[in-house]
Amino acid sequence: MDLSILWFWxxxxxxxxxxxxxxxxxxxxxxxxxxxxxxxxxxxxxxxIGPVWDLNETWVIVxxxxxxxxxxxxxxxxxxxxxxxLLLILVALILRGVSFEYxxxxxxxxxxxxxxxxxxVGSAVPALLWGVxxxxxxxxxxxxxxxxxxxxxxxxxxxxxxxxxxxxxLLFFVHGVVFVSLKTEGDIRVRAxxxxxxxxxxxxxxxxxxxxxxxxxxxxVASAIFAALAAALLIASFLANLRGAERLAFGLMAGTIGxxxxxxxxxxxxxxxxxxxxxxxxxTIANASSSTYTLGVISWTALISMPVILLYQxxxxxxxxxxxGRAHIDLAVH
Amino acid sequence: xNDWLDPLLLARWQFGLTTxxxxxxxxxxxxxxxxxxxxxxxxxxxxxxKYLQLTHFFGKIFLINVAMGVxxxxxxxxxxxxxxxxxxxxxxxxxGAPLAFEGIVAFFLEATFIGLWIFGWDKLPKKIHLATIWMxxxxxxxxxxxxxxxxxxxxxxIAYTINEEKGRAELTSIWELLTNPIAVAAFPHTIFACFMVxxxxxxxxxxxxxxxxxHLDTMRPALxxxxxxxxxxxxxxxxxxxxxxxxxxxxxxxxMAAAEALYHTATGANASFSVFTLxxxxxxxxxxxxRVPYLLSFLSTHTLDGTVEGxxxxxxxxxxxxxxxxxxxxxWITYWAFRWMIGLGLAHMLVAVVGLWLTRGGQxxxxxxxxxxxxxxxxxxxxxxxxGWVFTEMGRQPWLVFxxxxxxxxxxxxxxxxxxxxxxxxxxxxxxxxxxxxxxLILKAVQNGPDDAPVQDAESGDRKHTVTVY
Numbered sequence: 001m002d003l004s005i006l007w008f009w010x011x012x013x014x015x016x017x018x019x020x021x022x023x024x025x026x027x028x029x030x031x032x033x034x035x036x037x038x039x040x041x042x043x044x045x046x047x048x049i050g051p052v053w054d055l056n057e058t059w060v061i062v063x064x065x066x067x068x069x070x071x072x073x074x075x076x077x078x079x080x081x082x083x084x085x086l087l088l089i090l091v092a093l094i095l096r097g098v099s100f101e102y103x104x105x106x107x108x109x110x111x112x113x114x115x116x117x118x119x120x121v122g123s124a125v126p127a128l129l130w131g132v133x134x135x136x137x138x139x140x141x142x143x144x145x146x147x148x149x150x151x152x153x154x155x156x157x158x159x160x161x162x163x164x165x166x167x168x169x170l171l172f173f174v175h176g177v178v179f180v181s182l183k184t185e186g187d188i189r190v191r192a193x194x195x196x197x198x199x200x201x202x203x204x205x206x207x208x209x210x211x212x213x214x215x216x217x218x219x220x221v222a223s224a225i226f227a228a229l230a231a232a233l234l235i236a237s238f239l240a241n242l243r244g245a246e247r248l249a250f251g252l253m254a255g256t257i258g259x260x261x262x263x264x265x266x267x268x269x270x271x272x273x274x275x276x277x278x279x280x281x282x283x284t285i286a287n288a289s290s291s292t293y294t295l296g297v298i299s300w301t302a303l304i305s306m307p308v309i310l311l312y313q314x315x316x317x318x319x320x321x322x323x324x325g326r327a328h329i330d331l332a333v334h
Numbered sequence: 335x336n337d338w339l340d341p342l343l344l345a346r347w348q349f350g351l352t353t354x355x356x357x358x359x360x361x362x363x364x365x366x367x368x369x370x371x372x373x374x375x376x377x378x379x380x381x382x383x384k385y386l387q388l389t390h391f392f393g394k395i396f397l398i399n400v401a402m403g404v405x406x407x408x409x410x411x412x413x414x415x416x417x418x419x420x421x422x423x424x425x426x427x428x429x430g431a432p433l434a435f436e437g438i439v440a441f442f443l444e445a446t447f448i449g450l451w452i453f454g455w456d457k458l459p460k461k462i463h464l465a466t467i468w469m470x471x472x473x474x475x476x477x478x479x480x481x482x483x484x485x486x487x488x489x490x491x492i493a494y495t496i497n498e499e500k501g502r503a504e505l506t507s508i509w510e511l512l513t514n515p516i517a518v519a520a521f522p523h524t525i526f527a528c529f530m531v532x533x534x535x536x537x538x539x540x541x542x543x544x545x546x547x548x549h550l551d552t553m554r555p556a557l558x559x560x561x562x563x564x565x566x567x568x569x570x571x572x573x574x575x576x577x578x579x580x581x582x583x584x585x586x587x588x589x590m591a592a593a594e595a596l597y598h599t600a601t602g603a604n605a606s607f608s609v610f611t612l613x614x615x616x617x618x619x620x621x622x623x624x625r626v627p628y629l630l631s632f633l634s635t636h637t638l639d640g641t642v643e644g645x646x647x648x649x650x651x652x653x654x655x656x657x658x659x660x661x662x663x664x665x666w667i668t669y670w671a672f673r674w675m676i677g678l679g680l681a682h683m684l685v686a687v688v689g690l691w692l693t694r695g696g697q698x699x700x701x702x703x704x705x706x707x708x709x710x711x712x713x714x715x716x717x718x719x720x721x722g723w724v725f726t727e728m729g730r731q732p733w734l735v736f737x738x739x740x741x742x743x744x745x746x747x748x749x750x751x752x753x754x755x756x757x758x759x760x761x762x763x764x765x766x767x768x769x770x771x772x773x774x775l776i777l778k779a780v781q782n783g784p785d786d787a788p789v790q791d792a793e794s795g796d797r798k799h800t801v802t803v804y
Contacts, residue, residue: 046804051453054404058445062437064411069434072426072502079415079422080746086416087757091764094405098768101401104804105775148419148748290427291497291504298434305438316446319457 003299004289007070008272010302012265014066016258018059019130019168020175023257025053027176029096029123030169032116034195035180039109041188042116043329046100048183051320053100055313057093069298073147073288074272081141081149082133085156089126096122104333127172128165132156135164135210138218138267140276147273147283160213167210170203171260175253178237182246185325193241196249200238207234207260214267223266230259339751342742345417348758352409353727354720355765359403361719364474364525365532366396369563371467378464384552391552391784392536398775400448402768409761411437417754421734421744428494428505429484432512436480444473452803478528479521486517488735489726490585503738519581520726523574527679527719529567534682534715536560537689539780541708544698549783554696561689564711568683575676576633583634583642586736588652588661589729591645592668594630599644605631609673656737663731671725678718682711 028049036042049056067075079086095118103115139160142151174196181192211227219227237252268274272288275281289295337343370393377385411433414422422429447469454463487493493510494503505511540557543549583590590596594607607629613620631640645662652661689708692699699705730736734744 043804050804051449054449055442055445057404057408058437058441061408061411061441062434064408064415065430065433065437068414068422068426069430072422072430075415075426075430076419076422076746079412080417080419080749083416083746083749083753084756086412087760090409090412091760093408094764094768097405098401098771100804101398102771102775105398105778144748146747147423148746150748290430294427294431294505297431297505297508301435301438305442309438309442313442313446316450319450319454 003292003295004070004285005270006299007066007289007295008265008269008285011063011067011070012261014059014063015134015265016261018056018063019172019261020254020257021056021059022053023127023168023172024176024179025049025056026123026127026172027174027178028180029119029176030127030173031177031180031192031195032120035177035188035192036116039112040326040329040331042112043104044184044188044324044326045180046103046119047324047328048180050100052316053097055316057097060093066298066302070290070295071272071285071288072290073283077143077147077149077273077283077288078133078137081143081151082136082156084153085129085133089129092122092125092129094122095119096126124169128169130165131168132161132165134168134261134264135161135214137273138164138214138264140274140282142277143273143275143281143283145281147281147288150277160217163206163210163213167203167206167260170199170206171253171257174199174203174237175250175257178241178246178250178253181241182250183323185323186327188325189323193244193246196241197238200234200241204231204234204238207231207256211260211263214263218267220266220269222269223263226259226263226266230256230263233259339755341749341751341754342745344751344754344758345745345749346741348417348754348761349413350727351758351765352406352413352761354723355769356403356406356410357720357723358716359399359406360478361528361531361716362399362535363396363403364471364478364528365530366392366399366535367467367471367474368529369532369536369559370396371464371471372559374464374467378460384555387552387784388556392539392556394779395535395539395776397452398772398779402772404445406765416757417746417749418734418744419746419748421739424502424739424744425487425735426502428491428503428511429487431505431508432480432484432487436477436484440473440477440480442473444470444477447473475525478525479517480512482520482524483512483514483517486514486520487511488733489582489730490514490516491735491738503735515581516578516585519574519578523571523578526567526571526574527722530564530571530679530682531712531715531719533560533563533567533686534711534713537564537686538709538712541705541711542780543783545702545705545709552784554698557689557693560711561686561693564686564715565683565690568679568686571679572683579633580636586729587643588645588648588663589668589726590634591643591648592663592665592729593672593725594642595645595665595669596630596642597645599641599647600630601641602631602639603627605629605634605640605642607633611669659732659740661732663729667728668725671721671728675718675722675725678714678721682714682718685711685714 028045032042032045036045064075099115099118099122103112103119136156139158141149142155144150177192177196177199181189181196184192208231211231215224215227233252233256237249237256240249240252270285271282272285273283275283370389373385373389373392376382377389447466450458450466451463451470454466458466491503492514493505493507495506496502497504536556537560540553540560543553544557579590595611600606606625606627609624609626611620611623613623628638630642631638634640634642649661653659685707692704732740732742734741
């Protein structure tokens with residue numbers, strides 16, 4: 001197989017890793033106003049992702065760097081073209097990250113409220129905007145002959161892309177709430193399950209519409225299969241959550257998110273950033289990728305490193321496998 | 335277009351601002367990870383409570399920093415594409431590989447094991463838990479190598495060929511790229527300087543408490559440790575810096591000439607090093623100068639009768655090579671940054687040596703000014719590190735990739751001045767606020783001092799809070 005095609009799917013894999021992992025961090029962050037009745041509850045919620053949010057977020061750094069190395073043109077066009085949305089994502093990720101660490105540094109409730117608010121916004125904004133960005137990539141944007149984005153900010157805020165954003169926002173929200181039901185004990189676990197049921201109904205409607213739109217407007221045979229599977233897994237997750245099968249419900253949500261990403265990438269293939277104004281200006285796997293030598297070098301690195309990485313990241317999740325509840329929160333320290 | 339909306343100027347300001355800011359947390363993270371790992375190793379070995387107290391105490395300061403280092407790092411990873419898209423297109427095939435290595439090999443390691451370390455106190459056996467902080471150290475140091483290798487390509491481009499059809503540089507040898515002489519020399523210089531910064535932090539913190547005659551059990555050994563760390567790392571930074579200087583003269587003679595504001599090629603005694611100069615900002619006219627003969631020759635060639643090329647000579651050569659243009663960096667910045675880096679570095683090494691002498695045999699200096707000077711170790715070392723980075727990056731100008739691409743040609747053509755102005759303002763305000771919060775939190779953690787009755791070990795009872803740190 002051509003290495004550039006391999007790397008197209010490795011990039012897809014990295015964004016799947018990012019959205020599946022940081023996706024539930026976003027969801028947990030967004031669930032604070034719904035599930036966190038008091039400070040102890042909110043601390044339980046934040047502590048469910050405490051040991052892992054940093055490594056989950058690292059997936060986007062690695063995805064970005066891999067994009068730079070494997071598809072410099074794609075990286076350059078997408079990141080400069082989506083300048084202001086990416087700025088917002090960066091600001092949100094900065095605020096969310098420091099809030100986790102700053103929140104517990106002082107006991108005053110006004111201090112904690114500030115950082116609770118920043119965690120909520122810092123989780124919701126990327127959850128929404130990543131969907132908007134990727135939907136726009138699939139939809140196509142205006143590019144000049146140098147592959148520079150020549151549309152405006154408002155071109156990015158079209159109905160299809162906004163629906164894409166709402167879909168990822170809801171998917172990550174549900175993913176996080178199901179994660180809470182899997183990782184907590186007591187009252188909050190029960191409430192998380194009930195909230196997940198309600199949110200999943202809305203999510204199924206939004207995601208089904210978005211997947212159908214993607215399939216009809218930009219789909220291929222492969223993407224249609226992925227879209228159908230994504231919808232099926234989402235419904236299965238809804239049923240699993242209803243029956244209280246938390247682990248299964250979470251696994252199915254992870255599968256749903258992975259399949260949504262695959263739907264988008266297979267719609268895109270073999271383009272990486274189609275030009276909506278003139279197909280001649282489109283970025284494709286062929287014209288956006290690095291040289292065979294460079295792709296070979298990073299392929300070896302990824303091939304050797306990825307199994308080790310998945311092993312130690314898996315081990316981390318195993319170390320922190322136990323549920324936590326209000327009893328684990330030491331009220332003596334803030 | 336209005337001058338103040340010039341995308342190039344704004345993008346440069348933003349890159350400079352965000353990089354300098356990020357680079358405050360990088361040396362701290364690298365250096366503090368190592369010191370925390372050493373304290374914890376001492377605890378695991380000796381089982382003495384004071385080492386555990388020190389681990390927790392400096393661990394807390396370390397963690398307040400890590401979050402900032404991580405989140406400001408994402409900006410760096412995105413910024414090449416956002417603001418420097420033509421640069422990314424031109425060098426991505428070469429420059430992207432070390433960045434991808436950094437992410438895949440180093441960042442994952444660092445981010446995963448730091449989480450295990452923070453939350454794993456009660457979950458992991460003592461020695462495995464100790465190993466997690468050492469893995470974090472390994473990750474942070476490895477990441478430094480790859481990013482310096484990437485940067486070295488900008489200073490001294492090698493291991494590439496130009497693909498005319500695609501209009502870009504393409505990698506020809508990853509091994510050659512990663513063993514760029516500039517990277518090999520810059521790595522020890524930078525890493526040891528990071529250890530100086532953490533040594534400086536420990537000296538400052540310990541001196542602050544000892545001056546107040548409190549936490550003596552922990553702060554006395556901490557001070558000793560910080561002083562030794564500073565001296566040893568200082569000597570190694572100096573030696574590595576000397577090597578880097580030699581390689582730099584070879585690869586970027588203009589940078590050395592700009593460091594000395596040397597306009598005319600000089601040999602032997604004339605190749606003098608000016609410690610201090612009063613003159614016009616461009617360095618052309620000199621009113622007063624304190625000079626050490628032969629020193630510049632020695633620094634540049636390791637001989638006393640060496641020849642150091644001057645700016646005028648190099649400028650003329652570059653015009654022949656690259657066409658008409660100004661190939662001189664901003665002299666007053668390179669000249670003074672170079673001096674402040676060396677001066678501050680040597681000054682706080684001196685502070686550390688004097689400190690070791692004054693505290694020999696467990697003595698404690700009575701004079702208050704001694705402590706007051708020691709407390710300034712940390713800001714001094716951090717400033718030295720920052721101006722060092724300013725020097726190496728400003729000395730590369732007007733090139734983005736030396737000899738291949740000018741900074742002006744790398745900026746994103748599709749991003750408007752207004753957009754960059756927005757992001758520049760957003761980052762300035764956001765980073766400014768966070769700096770204030772961060773500074774206050776660190777100050778508070780420092781002033782609270784170590785916990786006098788630290789939690790002993792995992793077996794000894796009901797310690798729920800270490801599994802729910804936040």
